[in-house]
Amino acid sequence: MIRPVDDFEISALIDGELEPVRAAEVRAAIEQNPGLRDQFLHLTEAHQAWTQAARSADFVPRAAWDALSPRLSCTYGWVTAALALLAVVARIVPKVVSLDLAAAMLIHGLALAGVMVVVVWISGRALPTKDSGAVTSA
């Protein structure tokens, strides 16, 4: 036996929040009951109008990312610092520990490459992005 339809299940059906089996039962009840059908049609129409009205308020808030970006980039800042430290250590180690020329040159080369990668990365992050400061009109 099908459970009677509660009023609020009509709203849930419109929102797509009912379980598939229950949604089918509620749909069947709406088809058979003119009172429920009227309520469903009225709420559907209102729901669509309100959704459209609310979406006319959407806009991209500029301020949020301006303040957040330094904090979000904190993680990357630590990674950058760790890489830079690694590069410095790699340059010092061959001088402290006696290594043959080839090994010393290899470590120096790697350290130099590391420093260059970090410099390029930092430069890239310092450049303004194409959407920075953009505000879209509602």
Place this chain on the structure above:
Amino acid sequence: MGPVRHTLTPSAYGRLLEGMLEQAAAYALSILRNRHDAEDAVQQAALRGLERIAQYDPRWPFRGWWFALLRNCCIDLVRSRRPCASLATAEHHADRHGNPTEWQDLAEALDGLEPQQSEILRLKYFGGLSYDELAQALDIPKGTVMSRLHYARKALSSQMKESEHDQTR
């Protein structure tokens, strides 16, 4: 040994936030009624969320959790500007200069409802929250979301009919 609780990284938080900024701004705008304050509220909520990131449980709907923060930031802003009500009213009218938009009519109709009803409808329509997210944001069971939302819709519908009737008289 208990289950391992994964936390959100700041970059993952930023990505999640990015996908809902427009609706967050719309929700704040529907309460505060001017763009500048709405941007302030979204910014404060973004920072507050980042500070409280360790308290977030990934089993919760992120949107619901974050909109609860945004809602509190909006309330704080409304309270802080209350002594300058005349200024707020002036800004409100400045924003309405020209043609009132659809969202402003909806926001004004929501103001005429009981707070519980207007709150759930704002989160639903301006914030675009699902039932699970509404339950999280309002800290109520999903069944309560279902019934409260339905009766709030009926109340809003009556409210709008009344205001249409008043305008035509």
